[in-house]
Amino acid sequence: MTPLAPDPDVLRGLRLFAGLDAAALAETVRSAQTQRVEKGATIFSQGDPATLCHALIDGRVKIVQTGADGQQMVVRYIGPGEMFGTAAVFAGGVYPADALAVADCVAIHWSAAAMGVLMERHPRVAMNALDIVGRRLQEVQTRLREVSTERVERRVAHALLRLARQAGRRVEGGVEIDFPLSRQDIAEMTGTTLHTVSRILSGWEAQGIVEGGRQQVTIRRPHALVAIAEDLPRPLPPA
Amino acid sequence: MTPLAPDPDVLRGLRLFAGLDAAALAETVRSAQTQRVEKGATIFSQGDPATLCHALIDGRVKIVQTGADGQQMVVRYIGPGEMFGTAAVFAGGVYPADALAVADCVAIHWSAAAMGVLMERHPRVAMNALDIVGRRLQEVQTRLREVSTERVERRVAHALLRLARQAGRRVEGGVEIDFPLSRQDIAEMTGTTLHTVSRILSGWEAQGIVEGGRQQVTIRRPHALVAIAEDLPRPLPPA
Numbered sequence: 001m002t003p004l005a006p007d008p009d010v011l012r013g014l015r016l017f018a019g020l021d022a023a024a025l026a027e028t029v030r031s032a033q034t035q036r037v038e039k040g041a042t043i044f045s046q047g048d049p050a051t052l053c054h055a056l057i058d059g060r061v062k063i064v065q066t067g068a069d070g071q072q073m074v075v076r077y078i079g080p081g082e083m084f085g086t087a088a089v090f091a092g093g094v095y096p097a098d099a100l101a102v103a104d105c106v107a108i109h110w111s112a113a114a115m116g117v118l119m120e121r122h123p124r125v126a127m128n129a130l131d132i133v134g135r136r137l138q139e140v141q142t143r144l145r146e147v148s149t150e151r152v153e154r155r156v157a158h159a160l161l162r163l164a165r166q167a168g169r170r171v172e173g174g175v176e177i178d179f180p181l182s183r184q185d186i187a188e189m190t191g192t193t194l195h196t197v198s199r200i201l202s203g204w205e206a207q208g209i210v211e212g213g214r215q216q217v218t219i220r221r222p223h224a225l226v227a228i229a230e231d232l233p234r235p236l237p238p239a
Numbered sequence: 240m241t242p243l244a245p246d247p248d249v250l251r252g253l254r255l256f257a258g259l260d261a262a263a264l265a266e267t268v269r270s271a272q273t274q275r276v277e278k279g280a281t282i283f284s285q286g287d288p289a290t291l292c293h294a295l296i297d298g299r300v301k302i303v304q305t306g307a308d309g310q311q312m313v314v315r316y317i318g319p320g321e322m323f324g325t326a327a328v329f330a331g332g333v334y335p336a337d338a339l340a341v342a343d344c345v346a347i348h349w350s351a352a353a354m355g356v357l358m359e360r361h362p363r364v365a366m367n368a369l370d371i372v373g374r375r376l377q378e379v380q381t382r383l384r385e386v387s388t389e390r391v392e393r394r395v396a397h398a399l400l401r402l403a404r405q406a407g408r409r410v411e412g413g414v415e416i417d418f419p420l421s422r423q424d425i426a427e428m429t430g431t432t433l434h435t436v437s438r439i440l441s442g443w444e445a446q447g448i449v450e451g452g453r454q455q456v457t458i459r460r461p462h463a464l465v466a467i468a469e470d471l472p473r474p475l476p477p478a
Binding site: 068073075116121122123126129130133135136138140144190191 | 331
């Protein structure tokens with residue numbers, strides 16, 4: 001990890017700093033540090049004291065929680081412009097998960113103390129953070145309901161649609177999820193096994209709904225996936 | 240729901256207002272409204288615009304989310320001193336769940352606009368809210384991992400231990416969960432069926448680990464429950 005001087009223009013685009021004027025933005029820049037992180041590196045580890053708030057500028061970060069029994073769950077993928085590790089800093093404890101760079105990344109961080117000062121001086125920053133953490137809470141509650149009550153096929157459909165909204169790139173004939181995503185990753189996002197995910201995706205591939213490579217997923221017929229996720233009558237496959 | 244004048248002393252005890260001086264606390268009182276809610280009444284409904292931040296002063300509130308397929312999940316139980324409906328207000332949308340009074344309640348609420356003004360004037364309030372919502376996010380992520388990776392017996396043990404920490408009352412020979420709690424409620428907290436919860440609790444009753452009435456659960460041997468939750472070797476039952 002190489003510290004760099006942060007670029008003021010980059011911070012303007014973060015939701016955390018929405019509504020700040022130029023002087024306030026300049027303050028956020030002065031207390032920030034930029035770092036480059038290579039693909040495969042760990043940015044923080046589960047159980048470490050939560051001392052830094054992070055924002056991702058470029059790349060992709062996977063947040064993974066491991067249980068006492070060694071079983072892993074993908075908490076979420078972080079894309080450019082998103083915060084990570086922030087809730088833990090303000091809940092005042094340890095990071096509840098690992099943050100792993102799944103691509104080469106550029107990230108910015110603030111110490112907990114520096115972020116506290118920014119929030120005291122600019123309550124808008126604290127209120128933006130509350131908006132961000134509040135939306136995540138709602139999203140995780142929805143996932144919890146899905147895992148608790150829905151059959152696995154619907155959960156996998158919901159997970160792929162969420163990733164497409166968050167990190168979808170329009171390509172010819174579909175929407176590609178724009179980062180390396182294995183079937184094991186999907187299993188760890190939806191509370192099921194690799195075997196079950198493989199069976200479901202193979203079925204969907206045969207119906208032309210998705211197309212997958214080893215670490216890559218393209219959604220060919222998003223409407224069909226929505227129908228599965230919402231338990232609607234399925235549209236007919238193309239003739 | 241009968242509006243009342245709020246009691247200033249009561250607000251002092253809320254974590255949301257920790258660290259405020261007397262003048263700031265007086266401001267929070269001026270913009271608050273107190274209401275009495277009868278057992279069984281709905282405080283807000285899933286899908287309603289999130290216009291009010293609530294704090295519970297007395298009683299017990301159940302937060303329940305319903306999926307498009309009609310299946311329900313208990314998101315959490317709210318006890319005295321806790322906020323509810325707050326994340327939705329700051330995520331700026333609709334309430335993602337119902338809030339139901341499971342006992343006679345006294346609650347306080349602020350309009351979203353009034354709470355926004357309090358946070359702008361007293362950033363400490365926004366930072367306290369961030370701490371509260373951040374801890375809930377961590378708790379829900381942990382539950383999501385449990386539901387995704389643990390077998391159902393461990394999930395039920397974790398759920399009962401969480402309720403005991405949140406609402407446990409020491410009684411002779413154990414810890415009683417201090418509000419009406421049915422086996423169906425436990426099923427909806429842990430993503431399983433009434434049948435499975437009944438089978439597990441009957442087994443634990445036979446081992447003297449818990450004791451249950453129709454709407455009531457007492458934990459007789461908390462250490463045995465921890466051993467199940469954490470998958471440790473079980474202590475022997477008392478001779």
